Amino acid sequence: MGRRRRKGKQTGYLAQWGVFFRGFLEQPKMVGSIIPSSRYTIEKMLAPVRWDECELFVEYGPGVGTFCGPVLEKLRRDGALIVIDTNPLYIDYLKRTYADSRFHAVLGSAEDVEAIVAAHGYEKADYVLSGLPFSTLPDGVGPAIAAATHRVIRPGGAFLVYQFTARARDFMARHFTHIDAGYEWRNVLPCKLFWGWKKATD
Numbered sequence: 001m002g003r004r005r006r007k008g009k010q011t012g013y014l015a016q017w018g019v020f021f022r023g024f025l026e027q028p029k030m031v032g033s034i035i036p037s038s039r040y041t042i043e044k045m046l047a048p049v050r051w052d053e054c055e056l057f058v059e060y061g062p063g064v065g066t067f068c069g070p071v072l073e074k075l076r077r078d079g080a081l082i083v084i085d086t087n088p089l090y091i092d093y094l095k096r097t098y099a100d101s102r103f104h105a106v107l108g109s110a111e112d113v114e115a116i117v118a119a120h121g122y123e124k125a126d127y128v129l130s131g132l133p134f135s136t137l138p139d140g141v142g143p144a145i146a147a148a149t150h151r152v153i154r155p156g157g158a159f160l161v162y163q164f165t166a167r168a169r170d171f172m173a174r175h176f177t178h179i180d181a182g183y184e185w186r187n188v189l190p191c192k193l194f195w196g197w198k199k200a201t202d
Helices: 002-026 039-046 068-074 088-097 110-119 141-152 167-173
Strands: 056-060 080-085 103-107 125-130 153-163 178-184 191-197
Touching: 039 068, 039 153, 039 178, 039 191, 056 068, 056 110, 068 080, 080 088, 080 110, 088 103, 110 125, 110 141, 125 141, 141 153, 141 167, 153 167, 167 178, 167 191
Parallel strands: 056 080, 056 125, 080 103, 125 153
Antiparallel strands: 153 191, 178 191
16 A cells, blocks of 8 residues: 555656646746756745735746645635646646645736736735746746736735845845845755835835
8 A cells, every 4th residue: 555655656757747848848938947946945935924914825937836736725714725827737637636615826927917816806915935046037027027026915915036146136126125036956956035015015
């Protein structure tokens, strides 16, 4: 029985990795890495989140859901997680994988986050997480996403970003006056972490 469980788990990992890799091949400029984030990156990235105050959590570029499970484990029972991706392969996979009523997978662009949040009955998001590769996004897309994200986050909320370069911070700094930074070397590749906090005066 134990061997059967391990085999099933390994098969699940292989299937997940296969979907992730295929998505990378289809849209390489929209996927930040060829390998999903490590658990160390996930833990450190989510550590500052005040889960008891989080009604709506949004993620851009969820891929195969590396962050989705950990977010849903911590999210309030009356909370919601909206994930947005331009790749239908990932969205279809996530819809099949997560049956949680709090989970909503949307095929679309992060530029349209305000309309997507409103369509789900919310005015603002508490936190927005992104692993999108700002340095390789098409011209104008990065700035548009950063601006829309700032508008959709409530005062006191934050824009959580993990990247291999510091380029994302440049986009964030145009809107967020308080940005905390970190680094996680236990990741392939080691990545930079940013938390842009929205103040009432921003």
